[in-house]
Amino acid sequence: MKALLMSGGLDSAALAHWLRPExxxxxxxxQIxxxxxxxxxSALCTAIGLEHRRITVDLSSLGSGSMVDRPAALGAAAMEFWPYRNQMLVTLAAMMLxxxxxxxxxxGSVSTDRHADGKATFFRAMxxxxxLQEGGVRVxxxxxxxSTPSLLRKSAFPYDLIGLTFSCHVHEFACGQCGGCLKHRECVDTVYHRTNEQVT
Ligand SMILES: [Zn+2]
Incomplete structure (x- = not known):
């Protein structure tokens, strides 16, 4: 039985549509x-026909960077850097599931992820x-x-569902200006509006 960590962004939305986890x-x-x-x-899972669950654990006091509206942490590759985030998210999901x-x-990490905890070597380690632990859960x-455009194409993610996706790092709605929103717009534009360009 498979689970998917889902933020509602393009990458996890495409994976949900493509691989249909339980x-x-x-x-x-x-995070803000x-x-x-x-x-x-929740809206994407309803549209695709998948079960959606949520976990609420307030770790905002331990966060840094734009996702909690604080200065970036030491060693940050980007404003949204949150130290040890992916191992925390995987662990919380495993604890529940x-x-x-x-x-x-x-x-749902992709090849362009700049953070050390978004790369293949990190996921092999996780x-x-x-x-090694009880349950033998795999990651x-x-x-x-x-890349995100390649994933959207490979998953045949329908344009009709793009409006339900959400990639903002700094607001509860799409601000249109942060790194997450700008990448979202660029990727959607690349895949759905520039059909004559070759994308890798
Ligand atoms: Zn934004």
Whole structure:
């Protein structure tokens, strides 16, 4: 039984549509955009026909950068950097879902992820850490070798659902100006409006 960590952004939305996990889980860990992520993920799962669950754990006091409206942490590659975020999210999802029989947790990282915890080597290490423990849960990142435009194409993600996706880092609604919103617009434009261009 597979689960997908879902933020409601293009990458996790495309994976949900493509791989149809048994459950998609969105975590409110105290990030400013949590409300938007939950609304988008819930609407996408309803539209695609998947089960959606949420976890709420307020870790905002431990966050840094634009996702909690504070200065970026030391070593940040981008304003939205939150130290140890992906291992935290995987762990929280595993804590809820392992007792319910989940055997694999999928994460929607893509090849352009600049953070160390978004790369294939990190997910191999997390897979090893979880598989050593009770439940033997596996961790995978099925799109870690694909760009977002390539993933949208591979998953045949329908344009009709683009309006439900949400990528903002700094508001509960799409601000249109942050790194997440700008990437969202660029990728949608590339895939759905520039059909004559070759995208890799
Ligand atoms: Zn934004």
């Amino acid at each position: 459950v998609c889980v969105t975590i409110d860990y105290g 955009a949590a409300k938007g992520e939950i609304a988008a993920s 392992m007792p319910q029989g989940i055997t694999e947790i999928m994460v 897979d090893r850490v979880l598989s 995978t990142a099925p799109a870690c070798n694909l």
